Amino acid sequence: MSAPLDSKTPAAAYxxxxxxNRLPVNRVSDDDGATSWQRAPGGLVTALAPVMESADGAWVGWAGATDEELEPFENGGISMVPVPLTESDVNLYYEGFSNSTLWPLYHDVIVAPEYHRTWWDSYRKVNQRFADAAAAAAAEGATVWVQDYQLQLVPKMLxxxxxxxxxxxxxxxxxxxVDLFAQLPWRKRVLEGLLGADLIGFQRPGDAANFLRSVRRILGVTVRGQQVHVQDADGNPERIARAEAHPISIDTESITRLANxxxxxxxxxxxxxxxxxPDVVxxxxxxxxxxxxxxHRLKAFSELLDDGRLxxxxxxxxxxxxxxxxxVxxxxxxxxxxxxTVGRINGEHxxxxxxxxxxLHxxxxxxxxxxxxxxxxVMLVTALRDGMNLVAKEYIAAHTDNKGALVLSEFTGAADQLKHAYQVNPHDIADLKDTIVEAINAPDAEASRRMRIMRRQIVTNDVAxxxxxxxxxxxxxxADISADARHTADKERADHDAADRNRPQ
Incomplete structure (x- = not known):
């Protein structure tokens, strides 16, 4: 176990x-009751582990248990920097502000968000704790990558x-x-927190566009293309932050290996x-x-049984x-x-x-x-709103035989990339029912063609x-950013001139 990290010691030179929010490890116990750390499954750690191992990396996050202080430690070639959370922090910062305020607000208010100042105060304090730990661990000129909605204030604090x-x-x-985001009482503080980053990444171009519109309308700063001209405390131009779409993916290679x-x-x-x-699973x-x-999925399946179509x-x-x-x-x-609902369907059918x-819960x-x-x-992914939905991609990766069919909500980020899925609006139960039946009855050649195209997409665009x-x-x-901006502006002018030349006189 390594010594505590401190910004004044060599141990901080990451x-x-x-x-x-979480470290990429889980605590496990053996038959004798001894505990150890095991790398958590998931695409994020799979994508970042090679980078961290080659770049002398550290991961800052909560270890998962409340009211405990842990020293930094090593696991699988990655330095772990635990951030402590109290039971109150988990209640207010995590279950409160993160998951009962931000989560429903960012998912189109499918349920109503709650706004409580005590939750916000805890969110701000915990974000500061994470920022302090990262600042202490980072070497001079280091790269720091902050992940997800629980830590939106960290970039500015850093x-x-x-x-x-x-x-x-x-x-x-x-x-x-912007019309939904504007409901948030602390909207300016959140946007300013995010703009502390040099690059803010989103799953879909539409998400990046929503962020840029919110910045323009709520903060009143200059936005040109994907660039935000961040101002200092006196309102003078200070630097440029960018918002871009970088859709996340999966570790296709490991799934393929398991599937084979x-x-x-x-x-x-x-x-x-x-x-x-059964004939169809x-x-x-x-x-x-x-x-x-x-x-929605259960309702559609139940009605298909009621109708005798299944x-x-x-x-x-x-x-x-x-x-x-x-x-919660x-x-x-x-x-x-x-x-x-499941009990009723099974009782009837x-x-x-x-x-x-x-x-199976x-x-x-x-x-x-x-x-x-x-x-x-057939795989049903009927999310009402989803940043990406990696399960859809995992299903495709597992079908190395190019069999199977994916019914995919158009409100997932994956829908932008998996255009050969059977896409559907899950709010339209009648269309959802028809699409499920279409996927079940698809000719083998057509189903294989769709899966082959989607597999090629996810193999090319994996999490690495x-x-x-x-x-x-x-x-x-x-200089690179300025050159990119000039190239984009030149292309837009050329497209505009070409449109003018082709316009009927």
Whole structure:
């Protein structure tokens, strides 16, 4: 275990620092009760681990338990810098402001956000704690990459403490329209916090555009293209911040490797046998969250059974709903509603041999998830609003045989890239039903063509490419940025002149 990090000691000389709400490790216990750290699954750590290992990197985040002070430690070649959170911090900063104010606001107010000054005060104090830890860990001129909506104030706090740093921020969830964002009582403080970064990354071009409109209208600063002219305290131009779309992806290679493993393929067959070998397995995999459209999916599937367009035994819906924010009131209500709905559907449609909906409210190892993806003929991703939705991409990656079909909400970030999915508006239950049936009955050649094109997209644009492209853009010098701006302006003028020449006289 390493010594405590301090900005005045050599231990603080990290050239690359990631700041996220959680450390990329989980605490595990063996049979004897001894604890150790194990790298957490997920695309973010997979993408950043090679960069951190080669660039002498540190990861700043919370270790997951409240009211404990941990010394920095090493795991898998990455230096971990724990940030302590109290039980009150978790209640107010995380479950309160992050997940009951920002999350619903940024997801188009599917449920009403709550605005409480005590939550905001905690959010601000915790963000300062993360910023202080990152400032202490970063070497002179280091690159610091701040992750996600829980830490939107950190870039400005870092900028004020360490103007020598190159600072990036990536927002993993949507950014709302200016009319929705304007509801936030602390809207200026949040925008100013984000503009502390040199580069603010978003999942979709529309999210970046929403951010730039909010900056222009609420802060009144100059915005040219993707560039924001940030002012100092006296209103004088100080520097340029940029907002760009950098859609995140998955570790396609590791999923492909698992999918090609005979053990995984045999497990997929076991899953189908355990379901009674229905003709069609329809799959939903989500966190239990009101943004995921699980209720809409269940309603559509139930009506298809009612209408006789699907039959139990011919089709089974497997719904994985991993636990999420179970102490937040909206999530407790959602769980009750989903479980009552599943019970009603099964009560009306189950047979002795077959179940209409197999509902599973727990998480699974990733190896099991890949087998589930392979077992499924149709994947339903019906999110009402989603920054990206990596499950859709994981399903495609797991189908190395180019079989299967993806029904994908047009309100996910993935819809921008996976245009050959069966895209749908999940609010339109009639169209959702028709699209599910279309996907089930698609000719093999057509389904294979769609999957082949989508697989090519995700293989080319994997999570390693995402991190590389973001960091390359973040590393651009002011001269590079100015040259890019001149090139864009010249192209726009050329396009305008060409349009003038082609306009009928």
């Amino acid at each position: 050239d690359f620092v990631v700041v996220a 900028r004020e403490a360490r103007p020598d740093l190159k600072i990036g921020f990536f927002n993993h969830i949507p950014f709302p329209s 493993d005979p053990k995984t393929q045999e497990r997929a067959k076991e899953i189908r046998r355990g379901l009674g070998n 329809v799959l939903g995999v989500d966190r239990l969250d009101y943004t995921k459209g699980i209720r 039959e139990v035994g011919g089709a089974t819906l497997v719904q994985i709903a991993s636990p999420s924010r179970e102490r 009131g909206e999530y407790m209500k959602l769980r009750d509603e989903i479980e009552l 189950d047979t002795v041999a077959h179940t209409a909906v197999r509902y 727990h998480s699974y190892p990733f190896e099991e998830m890949v087998a589930l993806f392979q077992a499924a003929d 490419r995402w991190s590389r492209k973001f960091l390359e853009s973040l590393a651009k010098s002011d």
